[in-house]
């Protein structure tokens with residue numbers, strides 16, 4: 001119905017031309033002229049519609065590209081720390097958990113030493129700049145694709161897939177040295193160091209266990225005087241108290 005209305009004039013011109021074609025006495029030239037007018041109009045309309053649909057396709061492609069960019073931007077914001085560009089805590093957990101599912105992995109955690117003093121002495125913006133510089137120092141050292149995360153205020157993590165504890169320790173030592181050697185922009189006029197803890201974890205370890213071991217090693221490094229590396233495997237085993245003796249003759253000290 002809609003089509004018949006839309007092409008009513010063309011249908012009439014076509015019927016006219018057919019009738020002229022079938023009837024040798026009819027005015028064929030007039031019918032042909034009428035057909036030409038309608039045919040040209042149809043061509044003009046078709047070109048206009050094609051141009052319009054090309055424009056719509058371009059607009060749609062552009063909107064698709066914008067949506068794609070927006071999705072990437074949202075994904076980036078959901079997984080990265082806005083200050084330093086390092087992975088955020090949630091992304092560190094996801095990345096490390098995924099890594100531990102299919103390989104052995106070292107988790108290296110580091111914490112800037114006496115960071116509170118940096119804020120107190122040079123101001124919070126200078127402290128922020130130190131955080132950014134530490135992340136770019138880690139990236140320069142480990143490569144742009146290394147999984148470097150900021151898990152807390154001035155605490156960072158590095159996910160390092162390896163089956164070799166010694167390799168993990170050597171990466172941690174290089175990190176500790178690189179931060180101690182880093183020259184920070186003014187107004188920071190002193191050496192900044194970090195304490196580093198490492199846990200080496202076989203495939204299948206949970207993130208929580210890997211992290212708590214690395215954290216324990218980190219605090220051992222703080223206790224040992226800072227600016228050093230401790231591995232969980234090096235830590236002394238927890239002292240278990242001897243079983244209570246039932247021998248009453250044992251002397252008490």
Ligand SMILES: Nc1nc2c(ncn2[C@@H]2O[C@H](COP(=O)(O)OP(=O)(O)OP(=O)(O)O)[C@@H](O)[C@H]2O)c(=O)[nH]1
Pocket residue numbers: 083111112113114115116117119123124125126127128131152153154222226
């Ligand atoms: N500038 C800045 N400071 C932060 C940020 N997040 C946390 N901090 C500060 O980091 C400091 C951490 O201080 P502490 O936990 O006492 O640790 P610390 O001074 O580094 O001492 P140690 O870890 O024991 O060597 C606090 O003063 C926080 O306010 C941040 O995003 N920017």
